[in-house]
Amino acid sequence: MEIVITATPESAAEMVADTCERLLKHRPEAVIGLATGSSPLPAYQEMVRRHRDGRMSFAGATAFLLDEYVGLPPGHPESYREFIRRELTDQVDLSEDRLHSPDASGPDPAGAGVRYEQQISDAGGIDLQILGIGSDGHIGFNEPSSSLGSRTRMKTLTAQTRRDNARFFGGDQDAVPRHVITQGIGTILDAGHLVMIATGSSKAGPIAAAFEGPITSMVPASALQFHPHTTVVIDEDAAVELRHAGYYREAFSNKPDWQHL
Ligand code: F6R
Numbered sequence: 001m002e003i004v005i006t007a008t009p010e011s012a013a014e015m016v017a018d019t020c021e022r023l024l025k026h027r028p029e030a031v032i033g034l035a036t037g038s039s040p041l042p043a044y045q046e047m048v049r050r051h052r053d054g055r056m057s058f059a060g061a062t063a064f065l066l067d068e069y070v071g072l073p074p075g076h077p078e079s080y081r082e083f084i085r086r087e088l089t090d091q092v093d094l095s096e097d098r099l100h101s102p103d104a105s106g107p108d109p110a111g112a113g114v115r116y117e118q119q120i121s122d123a124g125g126i127d128l129q130i131l132g133i134g135s136d137g138h139i140g141f142n143e144p145s146s147s148l149g150s151r152t153r154m155k156t157l158t159a160q161t162r163r164d165n166a167r168f169f170g171g172d173q174d175a176v177p178r179h180v181i182t183q184g185i186g187t188i189l190d191a192g193h194l195v196m197i198a199t200g201s202s203k204a205g206p207i208a209a210a211f212e213g214p215i216t217s218m219v220p221a222s223a224l225q226f227h228p229h230t231t232v233v234i235d236e237d238a239a240v241e242l243r244h245a246g247y248y249r250e251a252f253s254n255k256p257d258w259q260h261l
Contacts, residue, residue: 001224002231003211003248005239009199012233013042016130016197019231020047021056023128023193028060031120033129033183034088035066035140036080037165039197040130044088051092058094062123064116066131066140067182068104070154078168079105102152102181112181113152120152120187129191133198136160137206137219141182148215148223150184185223194227199235207234208241 006012020043023030034040050056065080072079077086081101089099100119103112120126131139136158142150143158157165162176169175188194198207210221211232224230239245 001211001227002252003242004231004233004252005242005245005249006233006235006253009042009235012197012199012235013040013046015233016040016043016195017046017050017056019193019195020128020130021050024056024058024061027127028057029062030060030127031062031064031123031125033064033066033126033188033191034084035130035132036083037132039132039199039203041087043130043197048088048091056092058089058092061094062098063089063094063100064120064123064126064183065099065101066129066188067180068102069177070104070109070179070181071177072105074105104181109154109179109181113154113184116152116181116183117187120183126191128193128195129188131188131194131196131221131224133196133203133206133210133221134161135164135202135206137209137221139185139188139196139221139224141180142185142188142220144218144220146185146217146220148217148220148226149186151187152181152183155180155182185220189223189227192229194224194230196221196224196230196232197234198232198238201237201240203234203238204241207232207238208243212243 047056065084068080102116136144141155156179162173165176166173209219215222215225
């Protein structure tokens with residue numbers, strides 16, 4: 001695993017945008033997995049800037065969201081599909097028919113997971129999966145106790161996650177849906193390259209638990225330790241609980257170039 005500690009949240013965002021830019025240059029038809037939530041937002045803003053500058057094109061790419069709330073009507077501004085359209089895909093040249101999200105508002109949310117897995121497989125799998133991490137260590141919406149081999153399916157959010165996400169629903173925890181459809185941990189681990197971004201002191205505990213603690217379903221992000229190509233991009237605040245931060249700086253952060261990412 002590459003654990004890259006950046007001086008600022010802005011440089012973390014640039015590094016994630018660099019990784020995506022490099023992939024799209026090398027493979028314009030790449031399949032990209034997109035996280036929502038606040039962590040990747042600065043990286044998406046950077047990608048939009050680079051697209052406007054003519055540096056990045058998504059014209060040949062396909063995107064899959066990590067997860068979606070169950071029960072929000074289509075077009076709800078806090079549905080993850082609307083979120084990603086607003087923050088990224090409507091602002092770049094990714095065509096809407098190549099933006100995929102779990103069908104969480106249809107009549108059969110339970111079957112939507114199986115159909116989503118098929119769509120990912122039909123697209124040839126995900127090349128690059130961008131991830132955030134929840135305060136309880138979740139990835140996607142795989143909450144603690146999720147099977148480390150799980151596939152896309154419905155899950156129930158913990159009270160902690162609904163509290164954390166109330167900020168997107170006017171501060172009202174009761175307005176946060178209880179259920180979601182999320183790529184499973186097994187689904188996430190199938191992607192070619194996993195890039196997690198986490199910034200700020202609230203992520204320090206979950207980052208240390210996930211990458212320096214044991215692999216356990218109690219910290220779903222710890223499953224990333226199984227993956228042969230994981231890059232964890234964190235700022236100084238998110239690194240404060242890492243015991244081996246000095247080593248990571250020496251091994252990964254001070255390299256003059258980032259060709260290995
Ligand atoms: C969102 C997702 C979640 C978030 C996590 C962190 O698609 O899959 O795992 O990445 O809840 O959210 P933020 O970034 O808002 O702290």
